[in-house]
Amino acid sequence: MIEYFPRPDTDMTETLYDFRSDNVGGAAPEILEAIIAANAGTAAPYGDDDYTRRMNERFAAVFEHPVQVFALSSGTGSNSIALAATANAYGAIYCHETAHINVYECGAPEFYTGAKLVGLPGPGFKLEPAALEEALVLAGRGNPTRVQPFALNLTQPTDFGTLYSPSELAALCEVAHRHGLRVHMDGARFANAVAALGCPPADLTWRCGVDVLSLGATKNGAINAEAVVVFDPDLARDIPYRMKRGGQVLSKARFVSAQLERYVADDRWIERARRANAHAAALAREFAALPGVSLVAPVEINMLFLRMPDAAVAALDRGPFRYYKLGRDVRLVCRHDQEPEGVESLVRCVREATLPTR
Amino acid sequence: MIEYFPRPDTDMTETLYDFRSDNVGGAAPEILEAIIAANAGTAAPYGDDDYTRRMNERFAAVFEHPVQVFALSSGTGSNSIALAATANAYGAIYCHETAHINVYECGAPEFYTGAKLVGLPGPGFKLEPAALEEALVLAGRGNPTRVQPFALNLTQPTDFGTLYSPSELAALCEVAHRHGLRVHMDGARFANAVAALGCPPADLTWRCGVDVLSLGATKNGAINAEAVVVFDPDLARDIPYRMKRGGQVLSKARFVSAQLERYVADDRWIERARRANAHAAALAREFAALPGVSLVAPVEINMLFLRMPDAAVAALDRGPFRYYKLGRDVRLVCRHDQEPEGVESLVRCVREATLPTR
Amino acid sequence: MIEYFPRPDTDMTETLYDFRSDNVGGAAPEILEAIIAANAGTAAPYGDDDYTRRMNERFAAVFEHPVQVFALSSGTGSNSIALAATANAYGAIYCHETAHINVYECGAPEFYTGAKLVGLPGPGFKLEPAALEEALVLAGRGNPTRVQPFALNLTQPTDFGTLYSPSELAALCEVAHRHGLRVHMDGARFANAVAALGCPPADLTWRCGVDVLSLGATKNGAINAEAVVVFDPDLARDIPYRMKRGGQVLSKARFVSAQLERYVADDRWIERARRANAHAAALAREFAALPGVSLVAPVEINMLFLRMPDAAVAALDRGPFRYYKLGRDVRLVCRHDQEPEGVESLVRCVREATLPTR
């Protein structure tokens, strides 16, 4: 009898209602169709193909700006490559202390850039221009004993589901540029931000001063498809080498480029994100009425961070739900195709555990 | 009118017969089916899902050995992660001077391992045990001014389409192990080796002493699906961290795991490779009869490296063919679904350019 | 006329009283004698010489413990090599947020280790066991998205001149070891700690649980001489390779080993440190009586961090003094050979600027 080395965790496939993450979901129909359509004929490998060129054109139209787009298969790779394109060799990247790149990428941005991440505090899990300004003034520019800042990372939406307004983004980019930093936006859930803020992608990126965007499609209906969208051609020059050196170049890139081209080709990406956001808003409204249940962060996209009584957590754990805990907090992430009965069932479960029995 | 930053090369999509690489081809039907089948329900992200567990079980059965398998999307990433798992912090990886990792990965293995690659010469683009032995004896083990060897890389098949026999592999692994090195096999075209040598996968890997295998599926019908197959549990321990740190962990890993599980689930992977090999053998037979056309390397899998008269090269360039040149040499790679008329057309083109007109 | 590229800052050599740092001072007489004595005959290069062996024996005696000592020429190199000896390949080093390695080494520890530095707050510029415990509990051990802790850095004395007691050190080491971390002590001013705490070196290091010490001699009478003192032979094994790879191996190591051997050969190193500490204590007593002058940190060794009225700072700047500012604060560092008239002059200057004129 052949055994494989066991992995520590096991997947409870019988679980019905899954609130773990938006990346537990599947692919949107048009994405699968794009993959199948790309499976015709031959195409040059490594991104030198027509699917990739069409993706580039499509993104230029959607972002109303000349862009160079690189197709990758992981968000961590996408963030790391984008940051590396802005790097000096002895530097610092400024970010919120809770930023995804600072907490959940196992040091990948440091590996790719050689930089130190400087995490700053800030309310609502967001950076503030004044705090950034102060940190940069004290950074020791020109002092060889100090790492030299080169990039600002803005996570939009944040890992706690909060949003920067365009004017907040612009104010932060202004500080960064004045101090000689480039601005990278980690848009793993960029669609949710666009849907929630109701403004065109350009208004959240280059019009505010963003130099390079990591746009994630995987969490919103694509299959391991992430785009590095470069708004400044100077930053694009090194990327093909850095990608290859990081093992991030895809041999059959067309299958990812075709997904990304299709992803932004119409409004379905925004609609899916809007539906996911709406599920979270509905949950938030229900929980607002429950005693002992409070929000750790305002619910602006498709994520909720809740503090609730131990009895409610225990009830959730007994129920047909899958979700993650962050320390004592409950994190719930909604997908566009979240089952309505799952949402209802989850609300009922928490309500029954928190409301006094009559 | 919106423009994107132009890429240097353009894809001639009107080209009919494509001999550039096996990765210009599409996906096999059962691979697409596996992707579509994986698109049901939710699954844990980052490889902690049932598709990944089934992939692991399947590979254990196919390789007749306990294994830990990691699903990645690029061959360069797969090689780099596998080598990094064997690395010390001041080391050397021994390989043939023409090895893919030494020439065509833009320094990725060095980036991931921190090591120096030591390329050795050897006839037929293959390493020889005696030369490896001599190099290791002279490597300065224990001398801090010298990098310390930790891994041997064997590319099977080689980048020039030649094959190591099981006994050749065993002899090289014996030298490596005796000197304290781990053995990594770069099997980007592993299927072609299995098909050509007609022996089970185990006979080409752990039975010879291979510690970790990069098994490529992309060139033989999969979509950006590569497996790191670890035969020694000690080497598997660090890999999840190293993968994350390299941006190699796939958020929706199930879509790659499902491909890999399906890839080796029956004999179609071998049959496709056998057909591709047969196309190349047929071409080789035809070229053998042509004056002025000679093989740079014996044709053992699906690749041909040819030296031919300038007139023949010029004729190819005028024809409806796509292929790569390596310096003065012509490289032709056959896919399992190479169009018979393309093969015939290509032979006719070279024949007419080389045979004296009567 | 030949010009060289100008450096930004200039040195005011006419300055009389120098409170900038302990490394602005010269070498102790016995250190110069040791250098001259080492200049006889030939000796093997790269540390394979009798001076190095005698240094090792001397440190073993002074520390009452088997040790392996490595002679280097920079403190940053010493810290980086010591930390690298404890490193995994995807890790985190825990330290106080104000630690020298975190602020003033331009990312060298990250460069050598590949790790992320996690800076924790703590009163008195010192770490607290409970805060360390909580951080390690939340560090995500075993979760591949998180960097994995491998080392605790304790700076003794801290960069703000505060001291850990032996029991404080022991409590922190206990937490670290329980979580699988190794403990590195940055002892750039180790002599000042030994002098101030009045306990043998062993009581501040291995008896508390310190695994590896960077002992600085440069700031206390040596010339670019720093020792990595390893208390656990397992940690010593890689160091020669890592040193060479970092360009930290000295070709004529005997001249540094001879200094280090002589440095700890009698009590002069402690006596010098005691004198330097006493100068700072005297300054602190004087300043305590002045209105508007307050200490940023308690004065436990040879450093003072003061907040004082703008008029007093301006007076200092007009006077014959050299010192550094940290933001708004005045930093004064005393050497063992600080001129008494300089100390008196400085006190008088601040007193006149702060006391009300009668």
Place this chain on the structure above:
Amino acid sequence: MIEYFPRPDTDMTETLYDFRSDNVGGAAPEILEAIIAANAGTAAPYGDDDYTRRMNERFAAVFEHPVQVFALSSGTGSNSIALAATANAYGAIYCHETAHINVYECGAPEFYTGAKLVGLPGPGFKLEPAALEEALVLAGRGNPTRVQPFALNLTQPTDFGTLYSPSELAALCEVAHRHGLRVHMDGARFANAVAALGCPPADLTWRCGVDVLSLGATKNGAINAEAVVVFDPDLARDIPYRMKRGGQVLSKARFVSAQLERYVADDRWIERARRANAHAAALAREFAALPGVSLVAPVEINMLFLRMPDAAVAALDRGPFRYYKLGRDVRLVCRHDQEPEGVESLVRCVREATLPTR
């Protein structure tokens, strides 16, 4: 009884005649005087001092060119920093396959630059312009799968004691510059080259096209003193940060700057090198007359590489000599203060072992 962890090798201090290396010797009298003279007053740390400024001026005069000079304590550090100043992030450094940086620095240049070293063959242990040209033409400039060349390393003299003439240097630099590479000269024994070729330092460096020089003083009478001499200010900009990040900045830099300033302040450095070269030439003349003794490389500086009968090697090993073997070859390195009786004794020893007894 306290033990220290034993080092593997032991130093036979009773040995009389030492031909191991030029770095087994001591310091020149004027170098010790310079160290002692620098021990007066205080000076800014980290190279921001007047000794360093005077060193810079002195080198500008000696090299007849504006320069920026950085004082370091190790040759490996010096080479690595100089190369890193020229680096891109995905690159290749071209060098002779026997270059010191390629063989004896444990991967330090790769660590500092992230680059791959491409070792080329060449007669006399020297690179040839045509071979370099061909390698660069085939390097795949612009192809992201290939590392991109950025630097040429010339070791002058080579590790086998051979010399490039100024015109040979110029021809190689011309090829390098035409392909966009910067040129680094590893001058660990630069004095021996200047002495042997009899031309001013400028004629061996910037006049030929060298962009940055690692000038070693340690092997020729200094104590751990090496200079990075930068001829192009663009290359100097990053160096302070890269040095700090590598732990290469010396806290009391004045003691190294003072040595380097004194080292080139008059002709003694050249005279010492000339004497050392003359000892080697004398040995070569004697050995030329002995049957079975042959030179592996022409003797152009202070090193001899000899092949001799086993009986002669055995006789050497029994005698009062210290030297190194490289494989089967005997390496002898002469110092300026090589004892004449040692030279005579060594010649007699080999002669008696090789000449037929009458």
